Amino acid sequence: MVDTEATISLADLGERRIYDEVIEPRYRDVPSFGDDCADFGHGLVVTTDSCPTPLLERIGERDLYYSGWLLATINLSDLAAAGALPEGLVVNYTLPSETSVGDLKRIIEGVDACAKFHGTRVLGGDIRDGKVRQLSATAIGRTLPRNFMRGRWSSGKLSRRGARAKDALILVGNPGYLWGAALVSRGHADVPVDVRLQILERARRPVAQLKAARLLARHGLAKAAIDVSDGLFAAVRLLAAANGLGAVMEPEIELDDVLKDVCEKSGVSSLQLGQNWGDWCLLVAVGHRQAAYALRALRKRNLSARRVGTLTSDPEKLLVRSENGPMAWQGIDQERFTARSWQGDGIDAHISWMKEQSQAVGRT
Amino acid sequence: MVDTEATISLADLGERRIYDEVIEPRYRDVPSFGDDCADFGHGLVVTTDSCPTPLLERIGERDLYYSGWLLATINLSDLAAAGALPEGLVVNYTLPSETSVGDLKRIIEGVDACAKFHGTRVLGGDIRDGKVRQLSATAIGRTLPRNFMRGRWSSGKLSRRGARAKDALILVGNPGYLWGAALVSRGHADVPVDVRLQILERARRPVAQLKAARLLARHGLAKAAIDVSDGLFAAVRLLAAANGLGAVMEPEIELDDVLKDVCEKSGVSSLQLGQNWGDWCLLVAVGHRQAAYALRALRKRNLSARRVGTLTSDPEKLLVRSENGPMAWQGIDQERFTARSWQGDGIDAHISWMKEQSQAVGRT
Incomplete structure (x- = not known):
């Protein structure tokens, strides 16, 4: 049988080849192609993301408030990668008709609480019935105007591009x-109840x-940015690749x-957990000369940050x-559409993997 | 058993009570609440909609190009209801990993072709794997500035509000x-092949x-607007209700x-089909005095339009x-989340209903 596009599935290709062979050829002339946000010009950036089944649900969380919170977070996080200020969200919920009214309210409350936390809100949306719960949203933001700072022009908008070798x-x-x-809920670390609750609260x-x-964009300190939506490895790989670099x-x-x-x-190393x-x-x-200053500036405002590596010319x-x-x-x-796609049914396998890797690299 | 929010399902409430009892109390202070588009201020309007399973698929259409076309249409149609010019779309596709590459390409081609038809394009998006195909999109538009025309200020942006009794x-x-x-594909009207293809082509x-x-917004002719997403009855009901009117x-x-x-x-009347x-x-x-002028202005530009009724003070x-x-x-x-929600498995039932109603009201 000849392989035609009708017989090749998305699973056969995998996310990266889908991206390289189907999406990129069609959309490469879009200015912001590949970035976390679409650039609509005049400082307007837009991003849309669906909420995956939260890992928390798989370790026992039943309150959909946290799915709502997550939905807002993943969309606002893309705006962060553009250095943008949120202008508002629109939401799109598909829910099975057997969903309880209480669950719908909790989703809404979670989205609204997260939006409010970031000084923004939901301005519109759509709810319809369907077989499977699917929460998606779109966040709209405005990037900073170009700004003369520390002897040079900051670009205002952040993207994946703009980094150089030796950058921190x-x-x-x-x-x-x-x-x-x-780890805690699966019994891999015996910590006091209050610590356990503290960790769960942050995870939620x-x-x-x-x-x-x-802050980093305004001060012209950030040269490129990407949010960590699929883990640090994927983020570093994409950021490095967008600039022809290694790390x-x-x-x-x-x-x-x-x-x-x-x-x-x-027995999991900080690299494997982090x-x-x-x-x-x-x-x-x-920039490597600004790294220490950037970290101090962030910490002064109680924003947690640490240096995790260096870009290289390889x-x-x-x-x-x-x-x-x-x-x-x-x-x-991870790679979506393949067996390496995280579907959440491999929690214990992933924990074992983290432990193995912790033996191989790094120390706790 | 006491009915609590945990035991009442969305199906028990139905779309309208969900809207009135859950959504409205929370979002009533949002300025554009209830409109087809969310108002982001400064002329920016945003709408998001998912693509339902197209009826066409149920009558034999296998080409997902038309699902893509539909997805773009339903979102751009909301911008039309605001009288806005599209600035671009972002798309959000959840696809089973067994989807063929050819099907993905056809979806993309359909969305892009429809966007291009309207002078706009896709500027960003997200694709992920999931159990059920779910296509959603967000359209961003810009409304007209206020405009002095025909002796009065047009508001620029259209919404459901602004109509009066006697308006056409x-x-x-x-x-x-x-x-x-x-009707044609189910054998209810025996028309020549070329007519059949012509109808199918337009339906697609x-x-x-x-x-x-x-055009209507620029000339200050439209006082209120809504797109016909769930049929004319629902559109008239919502438009009339938003203005405290009947029709x-x-x-x-x-x-x-x-x-x-x-x-x-x-044997289906034009009212029942239309x-x-x-x-x-x-x-x-x-406005009833401007109706004839508006119709002429539209027809002069080959835009099809007809008067279908009159708003009343009841x-x-x-x-x-x-x-x-x-x-x-x-x-x-129709009412989403209830048995009256159109899920597309009642094509023949709906055709029978149209025929019955055609006997009761109206003439072919």
């Missing part, structure tokens, strides 16, 4: 909480890094104290420092 | 093609009434000649003229 990779946000919650309410992104990562990621404890007790997805951190490339080479010199980074390498 | 209800577009195609490519809406409909709707033939052969959904017509309220009373005086209008009254 700074991870903004609080990584590790979602999978920290998974991931925060889009809008404040930090705008060397640090063997450890600075985590909050409660998570250090989880790492120690579970590189996960689900915490909606922002990865930013900052295209596509992703390494991690180790005691024996740089080695290949075996990061979390 | 003008239906813009080409109603009846989608259900005309259903419904056109959002952007041009007509902007009297004409017993006939002017259809294109090929559809008149279908009506005659199938009041259907799926053709993405626009319903506009026009709130919520929806009547249809007949030889024996006005009688209650038994329109197509």
Whole structure:
């Protein structure tokens, strides 16, 4: 049988080839192609994302408030990657008709609470009935005007492009909480009840890094940015590739104290825990001379950030420092539409993988 | 057992009570609440809609190009209801991984072709894998600035509000093609092959009434507008209710000649065929003195339009003229989340209903 487009499935191709062979040829002339946000000109940026089945549901969370919160976060996080200020959200809910009114209210409350937390709100939407619950949203934002700062013009809008070799990779946000919650709930780290609740609480309410992104953009410190929607490895790979660069990562990621404890007790290294997805951190490339200043500026405003690596001039080479010199980074390498797509039915397999990798690279 | 929100389902409430009891109390302070588009201020309007399973698929259409075309149409049609010029679309596709590459390409081609037809394009989006195909999109538009015309200020943006008793209800577009195609394909009207193909072709490519809406808005002729997404009855009901009015409909709707033939052969009246959904017509309220002028202005630009009724000062009373005086209008009254939600598995039942109603009201 001859392979034609009718007989090749999306699973046969996988996300990257779908992107390279179907999407890119058609849309490459769109100015913002490949960025987290579409550029509508005049400072207007737009992004749309659906909410995946939250990992939290799979570890016992029944309150759809947190699905709503997540839906708003993943869309606002894309605006953060553009350094934009949110103008509002529109939502699109498909719900089975057997959904309870209480569940619908909780979704709405979660979306609204997250939007309010970031100083924005839902301005429109659509609800319809369907066989499967599907929550999607669109966020609209406005980027900063160009700004003369520290001796040069900042571009206002952030994108994946603009980074150079030797730039520092700074991870903004609080990584590790979602999978920290998974480790704790699956009994891999015996922590006190209050710590457990604290971790769960943070995992339930991931925060889009809008404040930090705008701070870095306004000061002309961020040269390129991408949000960590599929894990740090994918974010670094895409950011590096967009600039024809490679990267060397640090063997450890600075985590909050409660998570250090989880790492120690579970035998998972800080790199393995911190590189996960689900915490909606922002990865930013900052000139190596400005890195320390950027970190101080963020911390002064209580915005958590740490340096996680350095961009290099070796295209596509992703390494991690180790005691024996740089080695290949075996990061979390999901690919939608393939068996490597995270569908959430492999929590224990992923935990085992994190533990194995922690033996191979990095230290707790 | 006590009914709590956890035990009441969305099906128990139905779309209207969901809207009145859950959505409205929460979002009533949003300025554009209830309109087809969300008002983001400064002339920016945003709308988001998912693509239902097209009726065409159920009568044998296998080409997903037309699902893509429909997805763009339903979103652009909301912009038409605001009298806006499209600035671009973002798309959000959830597809089962067994979807063929050819099908994905056809969806994309259909969306892009429809966008291009209206002078706009897709500027961003997201594709992910999921159990059920779900196509949604968001359209962003810009409304006209306020304009001094014909002795008064036009508001620029159109909404459901602004109509008065005695205003003419003008239906813009080409109603009846989608259900005309259903009648023909199910053998209810024996028409020549070329007519059949012509009807199918129009049903496949419904056109959002952007041009007509902007023409009417620019000339200050449209006082209120709504797109016909769930049939003419729902559109008239919502437009009338938004203005505290009722309506009297004409017993006939002017259809294109090929559809008149279908009506005659199938025994379905022009009102019953023309009041259907799926053709993405626009319903506009026009001052009764300007109605004839508006119709001429539209026709001069080859934009199809006809007067279908008149708004009255009797709130919520929806009547249809007949030889024996006005009688209650038994329109197509769908309600999402209930058994009256159109899920497309009742094509023959709906055809029977149209035929029965044609006996009761109106003439072919």
